Amino acid sequence: MCCLFGMIDCHRRFGAREKAHILSVLATECEERGTDATGIAYCTHGHLSIYKRPLEAHRLRFHIPEDSRVIMGHTRMTTQGKASRNRNNHPFLGNAAGEMFALAHNGMLYNDHLLRRTNHLPKTKIETDSYIAVQLIEQKKALDFSSLKYMAEQVEGTFTFTVLDQQENLYFVKGDNPLCLYHYPRYGVYLYASTEAILMRALNLLRLPLGKPDRIELGCGDILKITASGRQATASFNASHLAQHWGYWPTWTPEIRRTGKTRTAEQEYLDELKSVACCYGFSPESVDRLLESGFSTDDVEEFLYEGEMY
Numbered sequence: 001m002c003c004l005f006g007m008i009d010c011h012r013r014f015g016a017r018e019k020a021h022i023l024s025v026l027a028t029e030c031e032e033r034g035t036d037a038t039g040i041a042y043c044t045h046g047h048l049s050i051y052k053r054p055l056e057a058h059r060l061r062f063h064i065p066e067d068s069r070v071i072m073g074h075t076r077m078t079t080q081g082k083a084s085r086n087r088n089n090h091p092f093l094g095n096a097a098g099e100m101f102a103l104a105h106n107g108m109l110y111n112d113h114l115l116r117r118t119n120h121l122p123k124t125k126i127e128t129d130s131y132i133a134v135q136l137i138e139q140k141k142a143l144d145f146s147s148l149k150y151m152a153e154q155v156e157g158t159f160t161f162t163v164l165d166q167q168e169n170l171y172f173v174k175g176d177n178p179l180c181l182y183h184y185p186r187y188g189v190y191l192y193a194s195t196e197a198i199l200m201r202a203l204n205l206l207r208l209p210l211g212k213p214d215r216i217e218l219g220c221g222d223i224l225k226i227t228a229s230g231r232q233a234t235a236s237f238n239a240s241h242l243a244q245h246w247g248y249w250p251t252w253t254p255e256i257r258r259t260g261k262t263r264t265a266e267q268e269y270l271d272e273l274k275s276v277a278c279c280y281g282f283s284p285e286s287v288d289r290l291l292e293s294g295f296s297t298d299d300v301e302e303f304l305y306e307g308e309m310y
Contacts, residue, residue, distance in 0.1 A: 002090070002106045003030035003194040004162050004179065006040075006072040008170060010230035011188030019064040019071065026193060026202040027057035027073055033106075033194060034077035037089035041102035042068040043168045048100045050091050054083040069228045070168040074104035081127030088127050091164070094134040097141040100166050105130035106194050107159035107177045115154060133161060145235035148173050148223055152237040160194070168228035174218040176242050181224075182213035188230050270297060 005026045009019060027038055039052025044065035053060060057075050064071060074090035081088035091102040112132035115121070121135045133151050140147035143165050152161075152173050159175040172179065172192075180196040183189075187210050193199040196215075218224055221239035226232055270291075274284035290300050 001033050001077045003033035003075045003198065004073070004104055004106050004160065005030050005075070005193045005198075006070070006162065006170070007192070008190040008226055008228065008230065009069045009188070010190070010228065012069065013187050013189060016064050016066045019068070020062040022191075022206060022208070023062050023064065023071055023073060024057070024060075025205050026191070026199075027060070027062075027075060029198045029202040029205075030073070030075040030193060031057050032198060034075040036078040036083035037076040037086075038074070039076075039090050039104070040071055040073040041091040041104075041164050042071045043164070043166060044068050046166060048093075048102060048164070048166050050093055050102055052086060052089045052091065054086055054089060068168075070164060070170050072102060072104060072162050072164045072170060074106075074162075079108055080129050085127070087125060090130065092126065092131055092134050094138055094143075096138055096143045096147070099143060101137070101143045102164045103130075103134050103137070104162050105133060105159055106161075106179075107157060107175065109133075109155050109157035109159065111156040119154075129157070133159075137163075143171075145223055145225070145233075149235060149237040152223070152239075153241065156241060158242075170226050172218060172222075172224040172226075173237075174220060174222045174224070175239065176220050179218060181216040181218065183216055184210040184213050186211065190226060190230070 007022060014022065023040065035056045037052060037054045038057040038060050039050065040062060041048065041050045042064060044067055072091060076083060076089055083089055090104040094101045094103055109129040109132060112129040115132050115136065119139060121139065124131060133155060136151040136154055137143055137147045140150055143163065148163065148171060152175065158177050160177040160179050161173040163171040163173065178195050179192065180199050181190065181192040182199065189210060191199060193202065220242060221236050223235040223237060224232060274287050287300055
């Protein structure tokens, strides 16, 4: 369980400090869905930059360049690949025939190893399931609706992706994971987060004088492209393969609360680890046995994805 967030400032309404403040507040609220790492991607003077660290969002200090109009962000809850190895954190950098792009993913994919073998994709030191999406796009040597459609129809699991290119085009690839996108047409501003509750809390804290937003509805199978100037274009992909696995792939509903009044992030992570274990043919009891034997949750995660649970 992770969180996507970001903004598009089409009319350059906000200065660098204002954008940094907006992103900081929004990212901090996104800690509800992940505290293991935080990252953003943006373009400045035609160059794509990614800044990410294995830290909670409230501990990061964002520095957004004045000329950056589109900023894409992600807070991570680790399920595969240790967050302490920063290469495993989102957004990921990709290269499609010389054009750089950044990709962030909310969800879990379970056929990444199979796709890497069957598509003869290169080995990588990045250990997360999400990175297969980058490799599939790179394989098509282009970042466009066609390559995004191909990628979305190949991966299996749960997902919503955001992808930013060097021209400040932001793509939303909406699978079965949540996304809330607000548009303020009068001011040329877009704001988004994985859930409406997160976005509303951030907006209440920010008190931006933008008025009432229009909510852009995206359904499972939709692809939306928004340019830095605010123009929209849409496409779609066949999402029937997601429906086939809804009964198989575990759903994840509990929220991580920073207050710690009910459940800790470690408890939430353990529950998710047990759910993922079921998808690989292992019981929740096998996870408990390993923990009782002195193994850490990180150890269990490695055993799980290497197929060595006993």
